[in-house]
Amino acid sequence: MRPNPAAPRGARHEVRRLRERAAYDRASVHAVLDAGFLAHVAFAVDGQPFVIPMLYAREGDAVLLHGSIASRLMRTLADGVPAALSVAHVDGLVLARSHFHHSVNYRSAVCFGTARAVDDADAKSAALARFVDAIVPGRAAESRSGDRNELAATALMRFEIDDASAKARSGGPKDDPADRDLPVWAGVVPTHVAYGIPEPDENGAAFAPPESVRRLIQGAAQP
Amino acid sequence: MRPNPAAPRGARHEVRRLRERAAYDRASVHAVLDAGFLAHVAFAVDGQPFVIPMLYAREGDAVLLHGSIASRLMRTLADGVPAALSVAHVDGLVLARSHFHHSVNYRSAVCFGTARAVDDADAKSAALARFVDAIVPGRAAESRSGDRNELAATALMRFEIDDASAKARSGGPKDDPADRDLPVWAGVVPTHVAYGIPEPDENGAAFAPPESVRRLIQGAAQP
Numbered sequence: 454m455r456p457n458p459a460a461p462r463g464a465r466h467e468v469r470r471l472r473e474r475a476a477y478d479r480a481s482v483h484a485v486l487d488a489g490f491l492a493h494v495a496f497a498v499d500g501q502p503f504v505i506p507m508l509y510a511r512e513g514d515a516v517l518l519h520g521s522i523a524s525r526l527m528r529t530l531a532d533g534v535p536a537a538l539s540v541a542h543v544d545g546l547v548l549a550r551s552h553f554h555h556s557v558n559y560r561s562a563v564c565f566g567t568a569r570a571v572d573d574a575d576a577k578s579a580a581l582a583r584f585v586d587a588i589v590p591g592r593a594a595e596s597r598s599g600d601r602n603e604l605a606a607t608a609l610m611r612f613e614i615d616d617a618s619a620k621a622r623s624g625g626p627k628d629d630p631a632d633r634d635l636p637v638w639a640g641v642v643p644t645h646v647a648y649g650i651p652e653p654d655e656n657g658a659a660f661a662p663p664e665s666v667r668r669l670i671q672g673a674a675q676p
Numbered sequence: 677m678r679p680n681p682a683a684p685r686g687a688r689h690e691v692r693r694l695r696e697r698a699a700y701d702r703a704s705v706h707a708v709l710d711a712g713f714l715a716h717v718a719f720a721v722d723g724q725p726f727v728i729p730m731l732y733a734r735e736g737d738a739v740l741l742h743g744s745i746a747s748r749l750m751r752t753l754a755d756g757v758p759a760a761l762s763v764a765h766v767d768g769l770v771l772a773r774s775h776f777h778h779s780v781n782y783r784s785a786v787c788f789g790t791a792r793a794v795d796d797a798d799a800k801s802a803a804l805a806r807f808v809d810a811i812v813p814g815r816a817a818e819s820r821s822g823d824r825n826e827l828a829a830t831a832l833m834r835f836e837i838d839d840a841s842a843k844a845r846s847g848g849p850k851d852d853p854a855d856r857d858l859p860v861w862a863g864v865v866p867t868h869v870a871y872g873i874p875e876p877d878e879n880g881a882a883f884a885p886p887e888s889v890r891r892l893i894q895g896a897a898q899p
Contacts, residue, residue: 637818
């Protein structure tokens with residue numbers, strides 16, 4: 454990732470709309486990536502764009518992606534074609550007095566770069582643990598690492614972030630002054646990801662939910 | 677959208693991995709689209725892919741998108757370049773006994789087609805109401821429609837779905853038989869979008885949260 458506190462004019466990652474919502478520093482981009490585990494990865498084949506939801510985990514200035522080695526799209530992506538990756542988190546529904554000013558509060562990041570297949574078994578094993586911890590922090594230490602066959606069946610890609618931008622909206626609706634006295638409730642409905650009661654499978658029922666799950670659910674508890 | 681209960685072999689929307697999770701019928705694709713309001717839209721300019729999170733609303737076999745008329749990317753997209761669009765909802769975290777079998781439960785749809793700018797003021801006004809109702813069903817009727825200036829400032833795009841596929845995973849972890857007796861909790865942690873206490877802005881505090889918000893929050897209540 455290039456150190457770019459501001460994107461050069463005309464750069465592919467320059468945010469042109471609502472520039473005040475944009476950030477180009479590493480910490481802003483990393484914070485968005487680290488808050489999720491599902492990215493939408495885009496690339497083109499002969500001008501035809503594809504976009505695929507994929508599990509990911511960040512490692513430094515790279516995004517690790519995984520899929521099956523049997524996937525044609527994975528092979529295309531791993532060939533190092535130009536790629537882009539988007540992650541977005543919705544934080545609230547912004548209800549204005551007019552249709553036009555309705556919006557959502559969000560944090561998002563768009564990254565540009567290329568992906569390369571990683572064949573090293575140790576790297577694959579470490580990456581599998583990262584994917585698990587991206588879904589539930591601390592879970593990797595509670596479960597079995599990948600064995601030789603599993604690592605052979607895992608296609609690991611390392612997407613190097615060359616350029617990236619983060620964007621966020623927060624706060625209430627920005628209604629027109631003329632609308633401020635309309636007799637309409639306006640404000641924000643905060644949203645977050647919530648967790649239901651953990652559902653053990655048949656053999657899992659013999660154990661209490663593990664520490665990782667307890668922490669996840671407690672951490673997500675809202676006032 | 678072409679009536680395609682099965683994707684032709686080699687078609688761009690054919691799901692090649694885990695085919696048993698795929699569906700190509702209209703109802704399956706529409707159900708995924710109707711459950712959300714945030715899509716990731718991809719297209720390419722001279723081989724460089726872009727992917728952007730955008731608010732959307734479905735209308736028949738089209739996805740309505742909106743942005744600002746000042747956006748260069750919006751203009752490119754509205755020129756009818758080949759585009760793809762992905763929507764994904766996470767329903768649960770699948771915790772297996774091995775790293776390899778960790779997964780998430782999800783519903784997703786990938787649509788292929790092209791977008792075109794829509795300039796008609798009535799169509800724009802109706803679309804704004806759809807965007808609002810996609811965020812909170814019933815909210816459009818509670819707030820003011822777009823006026824002439826707002827409609828002029830709204831770039832509406834109609835993305836016609838030519839091909840699409842839906843994909844879903846549900847159920848528990850698929851552990852290896854050899855792992856079934858490991859002393860590890862395994863199962864699913866259900867996830868859903870939850871809503872915090874509505875936060876009225878300064879003038880909105882004079883009113884109780886509207887019917888649309890009350891229904892949204894009640895509908896999301898989990899056991």
